[in-house]
Amino acid sequence: MYCCKVDRKEGEKLRRYLLDRGLLNREYKIRREGNFLYIPLIHPLEPILEEELRSLVSSIEFLELEDEKFQSRKDSKKNMSFRDYLLNNFKGEIEKGWISLSYDVIGSIAILQIAEEMDIDTRREIGENALKLIPSVKTVFRKKGGIEGDYRIRKLELLAGEYNTLTLYRENNYRLWVDVEKVYFSPRLGWERKRIMEMVSPRDVVVDMFCGVGPFSIACRNARKIYAIDINPYAVELLKRNIELNKVRDKIVAILEDVRNVDVSGNRVIMNLPKYSHRFIDKALDIVEDGGIIHYYTIAKDFKEGERIFESRCDYEILGRRIVKSYAPREYVIVLDVKVNKA
Ligand SMILES: C[S@@+](CC[C@H](N)C(=O)[O-])C[C@H]1O[C@@H](n2cnc3c(N)ncnc32)[C@H](O)[C@@H]1O
Numbered sequence: 001m002y003c004c005k006v007d008r009k010e011g012e013k014l015r016r017y018l019l020d021r022g023l024l025n026r027e028y029k030i031r032r033e034g035n036f037l038y039i040p041l042i043h044p045l046e047p048i049l050e051e052e053l054r055s056l057v058s059s060i061e062f063l064e065l066e067d068e069k070f071q072s073r074k075d076s077k078k079n080m081s082f083r084d085y086l087l088n089n090f091k092g093e094i095e096k097g098w099i100s101l102s103y104d105v106i107g108s109i110a111i112l113q114i115a116e117e118m119d120i121d122t123r124r125e126i127g128e129n130a131l132k133l134i135p136s137v138k139t140v141f142r143k144k145g146g147i148e149g150d151y152r153i154r155k156l157e158l159l160a161g162e163y164n165t166l167t168l169y170r171e172n173n174y175r176l177w178v179d180v181e182k183v184y185f186s187p188r189l190g191w192e193r194k195r196i197m198e199m200v201s202p203r204d205v206v207v208d209m210f211c212g213v214g215p216f217s218i219a220c221r222n223a224r225k226i227y228a229i230d231i232n233p234y235a236v237e238l239l240k241r242n243i244e245l246n247k248v249r250d251k252i253v254a255i256l257e258d259v260r261n262v263d264v265s266g267n268r269v270i271m272n273l274p275k276y277s278h279r280f281i282d283k284a285l286d287i288v289e290d291g292g293i294i295h296y297y298t299i300a301k302d303f304k305e306g307e308r309i310f311e312s313r314c315d316y317e318i319l320g321r322r323i324v325k326s327y328a329p330r331e332y333v334i335v336l337d338v339k340v341n342k343a
Contacts, residue, residue, distance in 0.1 A: 001028065001067045002041040002170075010057040011037040017056060023049075026135035028070035038063070040070050042107075042136050043170040073135070082133040086126070093118065099126070104187050107167030108138040109180055111156065127159025139164050141180065151232040152184040152273070172197060174218045174246050182234040184212050189272075192324050192335065193219040196270065196295060199337075205266035207287050209259045209280065210273040214239040214252070220268070221248045227264045229255045259283060267292035274299050274333045278309055285314055290342035293319065297335050299327050306334050315341040 006014050011030070018024040018039060025040035032038075045053070045062065053060055083101055086094065093099045100113035110130050114123050127140040134140075139162055144155035156165075165181040171190040178185045197219040200206065204223040208216050211228035212235045220226050226248075230236050236256040243252050255262055260283055267289045271277045274297045277284075284294050300306040303321045310316045320337035327333050 001025070001070055002044045002062070002064050003031075003038045003070075004041065004045075004053065005036050005038050005061040005063055006057055007059065008032070008035050008037055011039065014053065014057055014060070015039060017053070024136075026073065028067075028072055031070055038065065038069070043168060043175055080133060082130050085129050085133055090126075103130070103134075105134060105137060106178055106180055106185065106187055107169045108136060109164070109167045110134050110137045110140045111180065112140065112142050112159065114142050114159075123157070124159050127161075131160045138162060139167075147184065147275075151182075151235070152275070153182065153232075156181055171215070172219060174215075174221070175242075176213055176215055176218070177238045177241050177245065178213055179234060179238060183232060183238060184235070185215070188325050189215070192322075195322070196220065197222070200268065204268045205289075206268045206270065207264055207266040208270045208272070209284065209287070210271065210277075211235070211239060212272075214242045214254075216270050216272055217252050218242060218246050218248060220270075221246065221251055223251065223268070225266075226252045227255060227262075227266065228252050229257060229259045229262055229264075231256070231258050265289055269294045271295060272297050274327075281309055281313065285340065288340050288342075290340070292340060294338045294340060295335055296338055297324065297333060299331055300334050301331055303334060303336065306336050310338055317341070 023041055025042045028040040030037050030039050050062055086099060086101055090099050094101060098115040098117050103113060104111045112130060114126060123142060130140045131137060140160040141156040142159050144157045147154045166179045169176045169178050172194050193215055196216060200220045200222045202222055202224060206220045206223045206226040208226060208228045211217050211230045214228055217226045217228040228239055233256055236254055239254050243249055243254060265287050269284050269288045271284055271294060277296060277298050288294055298306045317339040318336055319339050322335050324333040324335050
């Protein structure tokens with residue numbers, strides 16, 4: 001948890017400042033230790049904001065502490081969670097599958113799953129409650145349809161709060177600008193990106209074939225070089241911003257292009273386009289160097305189904321297999337780590 005440490009006497013001034021700017025992590029309580037307060041933040045602050053805070057109080061430190069050091073507000077009975085609100089008021093609708101208890105929070109934006117069967121007034125009422133009960137959220141949308149098109153984006157309906165689709169998201173110690181309407185992004189892949197991040201070595205040359213705003217590419221920043229490719233101009237615009245934000249300008253090459261027209265090679269290839277990755281398998285085999293690894297994401301009922309595509313095409317070895325998330329009843333997004341032997 002990112003936080004700032006200040007003298008108790010100046011705590012309230014700082015808390016107010018952070019609250020007004022949507023920087024206070026309201027999910028956790030402020031920690032008190034002796035004469036100091038540790039105020040939880042929703043993400044690390046830009047240097048310019050740190051500077052501003054230094055001028056606001058006489059002394060301040062910016063730290064990262066284990067989450068366990070902060071008490072969750074959900075522990076307190078007085079504070080009902082959004083999930084409790086849904087369970088208390090919409091049990092029948094939840095059972096019918098019209099309202100889902102799971103929702104995404106990307107920075108200051110919450111995205112709910114409520115079916116068209118719920119009338120618009122009720123949808124908005126749920127949105128208003130999400131705004132009140134989900135900490136740090138300023139905008140509430142509803143998924144209006146499935147993920148579509150080459151850019152893999154979906155339509156959203158505003159339920160509550162200000163109409164804003166751009167937000168800053170933090171995971172695994174990096175930050176990302178995300179536009180939830182113009183680009184694909186899933187916070188549910190954070191663990192998977194951490195898994196890849198831990199595999200990357202400083203000798204690696206990574207090719208992120210479908211990079212979006214760059215979460216996998218930035219997670220691979222320990223590599224020697226990363227080619228980050230996407231066909232969506234908005235995604236590449238934000239990717240460039242994210243490269244600057246995370247100070248990886250010397251590592252990541254941003255390429256706005258259909259990957260089929262890009263001539264690069266590397267020893268680690270990321271194919272995060274689960275629905276259509278099978279159509280790009282020959283291109284990935286072109287890109288990957290002898291002995292290199294393809295992280296192949298696909299939608300399948302089991303691993304064997306995912307593996308079949310490699311059988312007729314190359315000499316390969318499966319180094320790892322994992323279910324990333326569920327996709328539909330008995331269908332999953334899976335990942336295969338495939339070592340390709342070309343010699
Ligand atoms: C499922 S998203 C994944 C984005 C990113 N890896 C992430 O985890 O957020 C797939 C991405 O592939 C891009 N894409 C689709 N077809 C492409 C192609 N032919 N060449 C390059 N990028 C493509 C889409 O624009 C989209 O951003």
